Amino acid sequence: MASGHVIKRAKYKTSPKGAGTPGVLKMTENKIMFKPNDPTSASKIDVEFRSIKGYKNTKEGSNNPPLLNLSLEQGGSYIFEFENFLDLQVCREFVGNALTKSGDAAKAKSGDNAKAKSGEAVATSDRSTVTYPDEQLISSAEMELRIKLLRENSELQNLHKKFVLGNILTESEFWATRKKLLDGDSGTKSKQRVGFKSSMILDIKPMTDGRTNKVTFNLTPEIKYQIFALKPAVHRAFLNHVPNKMTEKDFWTKYFRAEYLHSTKNAVAAAAEAAEDEELAIFLKDDDILANAARQKIRRVDPTLDMEADQGDDYMHLPDHGIFRDGSKEITDSQHEQFKRTFLQDLNRQGEVVLEGRTIDVELEDPRTVAEALAQSRQESDENAKQERLDRISRMTEMEDLQAPHDHPLAPLCIKDPRDYFDSQLLKISDDTRAGSEQLRCSLSSEEAYGSLRGSISEIKAMGLSDPVVRPEVAVMVLNGLTQNISSTKFQLGKNAQESILNSLPNTTKEELLHHWISIQELLRHFWSSYPITTSYLYAKVSRVKDAMSKIYPQLEEIKESVPSDLRQQVFLLVRPMHQALDAAFQHYEADLQKRSAKSGEKPNGYV
């Protein structure tokens, strides 16, 4: 949270509407400094946090730019405009922390002086209602997410009710430890790259105004990038010619001239134009880079669809073989063949590029940088495709339904309540250990029972239902085997020390214990994460948490007392680790307190 200092680029403004002075904003624990980029500018600021009364900021999502308004005690204010909301948030958090601290410090020196002065937005230092300043930071989307999480998870809701509404933890503290839950959804969303649209080359259609012969092509950075990805030759030409040989505008004009020629499907005209202008020819000719890439790719292609391999293996490829005029062959003008790139080829190429996806991750504004980034990404080769290909073939050869399903001995793992899972694991172990002692149960493992059931089912399928559908002995065995697991908890109650003790307790006690355990966990997490105590805010938090913990302590004792004597031993076993954890926390708290008071003897014991 409160790292030593924050440095951000910002504009200093005297009024929200003004143009502002660009510069660097630096905040340390007790000072705010602003250095304008232009050293001659007069708007240099160097103030201490003590003199800041409060702050306001614009909310994300509103139309306003990211502004932070620091109001001075003496009146007047500093307004900073940040480059983005992220910077703003960081700074605001920092300011908030610094203000609380300086507020506390001021109080320590001058009694309730600061408290009286602190305005609405400033963190008040009233102990019970410390509102952590970044409450307003929460966007409505995040709020919704929190509400949703609470609604879905009743345990979380209980905790929230108990601690946040009970003023032991603040809202933000509570959620700070659950960041993962919160950004589980939103985090992935932002990281996902947007792929190409399926139909991209089709987007650039010329527009005619209908009166003149002029056509207009609209180019966006996105389209430029797509063209580079689709046509490596154009990409190469761009890298070679722009900006040394021609300007970018000339380049694109030429490119679209070629496209236009191509769209007229007049191969002869294209050839004539290309003969005159060698740069234009680049766009009109077949892409040699693509041809080379194709030759490489064909070696890696799945052999079960490699039709190219056939070319040597039949007689059709020989000149003068095959039916010459069967109507299937095109009558082409071989001379201008190279200028006759077909639409079908374009479609195939496009599909390929879309599948490859976006390979670069830069701003698309400058085509030059895009082109260079693309060139770099092309060089990275892709290997290990070979093994994958072999795997795929072997997968393809098997006939899936003749094969027994690969997964049948596995049960799907679905842990809704971890207790169920661990209980059943425990059961399994105890089953194994007591194999000898319990004759009836162990004569049939659940797998055997399952197998026998399966066997008899398939038998029935094959033969139909015979008179006694299943032999009675078998039926009993199967039934026992299958029901054993379900009722096992009942069976084993109290018989086995290894058994989960919780199950043997009355329901209310069990719930209570679990609830306490979860609360203690939550509190301890907050407690330990607050150390070392660097700010007074943390100090307040620790003492709050500690108080809450010490309240739970006697409750545990009570539970221990209340249970019937035969279970007391077990409950004791359960409660002991909780007590130990709490004791450790208290101990640490005391030790820390002593150290502090020893170090700063002149300060009163604690800040409040």
Add this chain to the structure above:
Amino acid sequence: MKFQIEDVTVYFPYDHIYPEQYAYMVELKRALDARGHCLLEMPTGTGKTIALLSLITSYTLSKPNNPVKLIYCTRTVHEMEKTLAELKLLHAYQTIHIGDRARILAVGLSSRKNLCVNSRVLAAENRDSVDASCRRLTASWVRAAAVANPNLPTCEFFEEYEKAGSNAVLPPGVYTLQDLRAYGKEKGWCPYFLARHMVQFANVVVYSYQYLLDPKVAGHLKGPEGISIKCVRRLRRRFKATDAGRLRAEYNRLVEGLAQRGNLPFTDNWLSNPALPDDILKEAVPGNIRRAEHFLHVLRRLVQYLEGRLETDNVEKEGPVGFVASINTHAGIDQKTLKFCYDRLHSLMLTLEITDTDEFLHIQTICDFATLVGTYTRGFSIIIEPFDERMPHIPDPVLQLSCHDASLAIKPVFDRFQSVVITSGTLSPIDLYPRLLNFHPVVSRSFTMSLTRDCICPMVLTRGSDQLPVSTKFDMRSDLGVVRNYGRLLLEMASVVPDGIVCFFVSYSYMDGIVNSWNENGILKEIMQHKLVFIETQDVVETTLALDNYRKACDCGRGAIFFSVARGKVAEGIDFDRHYGRLVIMFGVPFQYTLSKILLARLEYLRDTFQIKEGDFLTFDALRQAAQCVGRVIRSKADYGMMIFADKRYSRHDKRSKLPGWILSHLRDAHLNLSTDMALHIAREFLRKMAQPYDRAGGSGRKTLLSQEDVEKMGDGILNEMQY
């Protein structure tokens, strides 16, 4: 699983088996017992390959004193790889369960281009230049010269292989082409020659069936299900390689060398064709062309004669007998001389130590032609067209030799092998094949497909969204309304069907046209909002890459549409199973180009010889192609897919009834005359139904998945059930 078929214990690498696979194996086993040929039809997606492979390998295991060597011929290299991959699976299973006794050697054999590991040779562009540059490095005289002159380049892989001598063997196992290359690289041996050498020891050899057929006759052969094997030769203008002066100079140098013919080292052999008619091999070359210069004169006269024939103004059609007689009177070359041209040229080229064989392709073509014309008196016709029908004003003379009789090409195969198994998903009508190929199968069966659920959904769409008929009939295909209706159909389907959609068009030009007009009126853009679009082009490399990307798009969940052409390379050999093809749309009826003179000649031959009506044949052929296109969606019974026949002509009984039985049996009456909106509704329903979990073994009634016990219990009961 392991089960008994009569006296053979079959090891099958899966836990379950389809009943039709079992029945298939029984019939196959009986054919092997009877040492005769057989014809087995079973629908796609029922696992023919694995059934055949496991029966034959098990047959050898059960009867070690009667080992069977399996030559498995595929149509394409990628099918070859698929077969070998399945065999690998089977082999792994068998070695686990039986131990070392089950070890076999299986190799795939392909051209040098697909097996070569020498980077210098591979730099060559196509097969013939790979072949030639390989010969340039490995021919015996080149190597002999290299001994004297170390600067001459040789192939290090071949040298290593030669050095290893008889030690250069493959350990038992299953080798795909890729495995062969990897092994060759590791050992430093040439995989191509190694594989060719190992063919004689291998238990299973997989190669393109083109290697089995007479290369001269099998100029063009359309798949095992091809009704006929066409043989076509074309001669166009002059061929540059018969530059007589140059040839003569070379001839004169080494005329004497002719006598050495005979014991040539095996690298110098062209890929030996096992099927060359024996009479040609045995008979001696006639005296008048024994000398090289005489032979050259003969060739020149022949070429001059052919040139003269090309200068005609009308389309001419002639039988081989008449043609030979005419050559005899005009050029003075008799039938016997013609017959030996192929052989004579071959030996001459060996003698001349010509390594760049690709430069002599044209003269080889001429000699092939001469030999064929000289050898066969019926089943062929020679057709001379002075110009293309579509551009009558541009002279472009073409002479084609067309073979109408498929039995000529395959006859040596039937003679040479004990059992020839012809198997496919589309052999109907099954009694026609023995007649066309002129053989007598001991077993000829067609099996049904037992379905656990209705996993295929064929539909006939006759009207577009505006209720107007759609068709690719010649007078309708350029109608904008039809084009738009087809586009809307695809668009609506793309928004409903998950993953992959495959579209077949009747021809490249039609596809090109319709895609362009979809682009112009914006339909394509809308389609691309749902799925990516990939297209088969005439460039094979590009098409392969497009297919690869198509699969990637289906794998990653983006979904894609593949546009392809009926009778094209994709339609012939690529599977669109599982999520790679949930829907196939066949736009139009893929009739052949009926103006083709070759086709007309063939039709005439069929009518005269087999009394098959022209119209019937064309319809039959078109529907078979359509069925082949749509049949690519199903691979197993767990798979599912829809098929839309989008043309009003499919609703007519005479067309529809030519579809294979397994499609017809799922074509409900209610699905015979649909419009786009109705088809969309059915598609939604179907997809929802298929997404439900189901009982794989087949619920009530017939079982569709048998376990080992089932097979033991039911025995021959399955057999009766599975036949039509």
